[in-house]
Amino acid sequence: MYDIAIIGAGPAGATLARLLGYRYRILQIDRRTLTEPYLGGPGNKCCGGLLAPDAQKILGMMSLALPQQVIVGPQLFVVRTIDLQQERERYYQRFYINLDREKFDHWLFSLIPPSVDVRTPALCKDIRQEGNHYTLDVVEQGKRYSEKARLVIGADGAGSIVRKRFFPQDHNVVMYSAIQEWFAVKEVPPHFSVFFDSSLSDFYGWSIPKEESLLVGAALAPRQQATLTFNRLKEKLIAYGYPLHTPQKKEGALIARPRRAPRFVADAAGVALIGEAAGWISPSSAEGFSYAFRSALIAATCLEAGIAGFTARYQKETAVLRRNIVMKNLKLPFMYQPWLRRIVMDLGIEAVNIMPVHNLPKIDI
Numbered sequence: 099m100y101d102i103a104i105i106g107a108g109p110a111g112a113t114l115a116r117l118l119g120y121r122y123r124i125l126q127i128d129r130r131t132l133t134e135p136y137l138g139g140p141g142n143k144c145c146g147g148l149l150a151p152d153a154q155k156i157l158g159m160m161s162l163a164l165p166q167q168v169i170v171g172p173q174l175f176v177v178r179t180i181d182l183q184q185e186r187e188r189y190y191q192r193f194y195i196n197l198d199r200e201k202f203d204h205w206l207f208s209l210i211p212p213s214v215d216v217r218t219p220a221l222c223k224d225i226r227q228e229g230n231h232y233t234l235d236v237v238e239q240g241k242r243y244s245e246k247a248r249l250v251i252g253a254d255g256a257g258s259i260v261r262k263r264f265f266p267q268d269h270n271v272v273m274y275s276a277i278q279e280w281f282a283v284k285e286v287p288p289h290f291s292v293f294f295d296s297s298l299s300d301f302y303g304w305s306i307p308k309e310e311s312l313l314v315g316a317a318l319a320p321r322q323q324a325t326l327t328f329n330r331l332k333e334k335l336i337a338y339g340y341p342l343h344t345p346q347k348k349e350g351a352l353i354a355r356p357r358r359a360p361r362f363v364a365d366a367a368g369v370a371l372i373g374e375a376a377g378w379i380s381p382s383s384a385e386g387f388s389y390a391f392r393s394a395l396i397a398a399t400c401l402e403a404g405i406a407g408f409t410a411r412y413q414k415e416t417a418v419l420r421r422n423i424v425m426k427n428l429k430l431p432f433m434y435q436p437w438l439r440r441i442v443m444d445l446g447i448e449a450v451n452i453m454p455v456h457n458l459p460k461i462d463i
Contacts, residue, residue: 100125100215101405103234103247105222105260107132110373110390111253112206113160117398119211125245127236128218132207144276144351145386146306146315147199148290152388154195156395162209168201170308174289176450182295182334184440188449189289196308225250225263232368249368249405251397253390256352258375270358271377274301275324276384278315279332280346286312295334296436298327301355301384305335311346317353317384356381356423368405370412372397378419382426382433392419 107128220238252260286307293303303316378389400411
């Protein structure tokens with residue numbers, strides 16, 4: 099029997115396994131092929147791959163430095179904010195690091211100690227409580243296995259099987275369909291972009307340059323019309339001047355957007371959620387790396403005292419994350435209410451004035 103089963107090996111799950119691998123007997127399961135070197139190709143995770151300052155800080159706190167191979171160009175310094183409905187735009191300074199998301203996940207996975215029993219690619223098909231432990235049905239390379247663990251931690255994203263099995267429907271979390279498409283471009287723009295249009299979504303869209311490609315995505319209501327809505331967004335962006343004519347690949351995923359502090363501890367004493375499986379993402383920007391790292395760190399600290407009483411300790415120590423979610427929800431009207439957003443953009447608070455290239459001053463060297 100394992101002490102802990104971690105479902106998912108993204109930033110949250112890989113971090114928790116790395117921190118606890120030498121203390122506990124751990125089983126880790128992920129549907130992707132992470133044990134082999136990443137050789138490129140279509141990514142499995144629908145994610146913009148931007149490392150925000152909060153996430154950079156936590157990596158530093160964990161004494162981790164990004165390897166060069168996970169960083170992609172260009173590294174940009176402003177975000178172009180466009181209100182498509184009201185035909186307004188502003189530029190704001192931001193300090194993101196542009197990443198190759200799949201290489202980033204492979205790097206984090208490579209840090210997991212060999213003492214962890216890793217199953218990848220594998221699927222956890224079911225989890226059930228049996229007395230004082232949990233039984234997991236795992237499918238790996240076409241074969242079905244049964245494994246047991248005292249504690250189950252879901253780190254398997256918005257579509258978490260752990261959440262589905264052990265948590266009632268959480269009305270504090272709203273589900274969205276994230277769709278993003280890659281386009282080959284001759285010249286990448288010198289900025290990231292975010293798009294607002296309440297006729298398409300009450301969340302937002304984005305564009306991110308990646309080497310010689312431009313990634314365009316949006317968070318949309320998870321209905322059958324999501325693809326049609328995404329196509330409408332692309333039409334508007336093409337009319338706005340974005341060169342979306344040579345598609346390369348398309349990706350999709352769910353986003354669990356917390357509108358209040360989400361539930362993340364089940365009634366069962368041996369189950370908990372970390373990362374986006376718990377709804378730990380920014381409700382304003384959908385940034386998830388920092389929450390993945392922070393929730394994994396909190397869970398690891400709480401498990402230093404043992405498995406008994408873990409969920410109660412985790413509930414208490416994650417109060418800081420719940421407060422953070424509440425505070426971010428307070429600023430949502432200024433981003434997503436069209437009339438308030440118009441006022442903020444018209445005022446130009448903290449906006450950066452962009453100089454046209456032909457107006458750049460000459461500098462004598």
